[in-house]
Amino acid sequence: MKAIICNQFGLPDSLIFGELPDPKPAKNQILIAVEACGVNFPDVLIIQGKYQFKPELPFSPGGEVAGKVLELGEDVAQFQVGQSVLALCGWGGFAEKVAVDADRVFAMPPGLSPEVAATTLYSYGTSFHALKDRAKLQEGETLLVLGAAGGVGLAAVELGKLMGAKVIAAASTDEKLELCREKGASETINYSNEDLKTRIKELTGGKGVDVIYDPVGGDFTEAALRGIAWKGRYLIVGFANGEIPKIPMNLPLLKGCAILGVFWGQFSKLEAKQSFQNIAQLVQWINEGKIQQHISKRYSLQDSPEALQALLDRKMLGKGVVVI
Numbered sequence: 001m002k003a004i005i006c007n008q009f010g011l012p013d014s015l016i017f018g019e020l021p022d023p024k025p026a027k028n029q030i031l032i033a034v035e036a037c038g039v040n041f042p043d044v045l046i047i048q049g050k051y052q053f054k055p056e057l058p059f060s061p062g063g064e065v066a067g068k069v070l071e072l073g074e075d076v077a078q079f080q081v082g083q084s085v086l087a088l089c090g091w092g093g094f095a096e097k098v099a100v101d102a103d104r105v106f107a108m109p110p111g112l113s114p115e116v117a118a119t120t121l122y123s124y125g126t127s128f129h130a131l132k133d134r135a136k137l138q139e140g141e142t143l144l145v146l147g148a149a150g151g152v153g154l155a156a157v158e159l160g161k162l163m164g165a166k167v168i169a170a171a172s173t174d175e176k177l178e179l180c181r182e183k184g185a186s187e188t189i190n191y192s193n194e195d196l197k198t199r200i201k202e203l204t205g206g207k208g209v210d211v212i213y214d215p216v217g218g219d220f221t222e223a224a225l226r227g228i229a230w231k232g233r234y235l236i237v238g239f240a241n242g243e244i245p246k247i248p249m250n251l252p253l254l255k256g257c258a259i260l261g262v263f264w265g266q267f268s269k270l271e272a273k274q275s276f277q278n279i280a281q282l283v284q285w286i287n288e289g290k291i292q293q294h295i296s297k298r299y300s301l302q303d304s305p306e307a308l309q310a311l312l313d314r315k316m317l318g319k320g321v322v323v324i
Contacts, residue, residue: 200227
């Protein structure tokens, strides 16, 4: 089968377009013909050997796929050959076929295209879990989203608005912030030319923000934390900046705030029932037209390393998708 191959850990330009043996499903797995694969920041980390999980070389990146069932492992009974599904494979999705554990495969909801299905679970699943389960965001509260024009950030903007919060979007360019306004942000901060902490206080009348959604890390974390409200909740989602920040621990004490980790992949495994309920709610909202994934660009399989480079350079608005 054709695939994007990682033979050694490195940057996107080290990836190769070539042939890999067709995968065979184990007895608890499903073999899927991939039609589309979402592009996510963990893909950039995993090819560099910087992610929580390190697959054996060689492998293909790509952890969020949609396609059709080709073959069932002997212990799998709940799916049928030819059925449209979406799946969280971790890696292996930048290829024509992938074998996925059956408990990480979901029937494709009616009305969803493969491209939308393959770009929804990670970003909206992460953001909904963060805002609903971890921060317990309430109607009328103020939500600050850092990296707000990226995949998970834009989903957080849209979901925060839908959940009744006042959303402040922070990003690095006016073009990104305009997209955030289209998705429901009522205020914006361009942190390439505005002081983040000062603008937070200005926009909240000195009170600070109730919830901060941070997939960026780096220097922005401490500045944002200094702008949090009393008993606020700070969501640690990721480190797209490339730097894991060190937080002065007197700040949570002085603010009476909580710092909450968000690891949606582990949540979806350990709390599968709650995760499934969240996904069902997201699918309902998609079908009702209340949320809509912003797909910034479609890539061929051969060109998919360009998508990872765009993520690394923080030039991708919303989500990219590899169409196979």
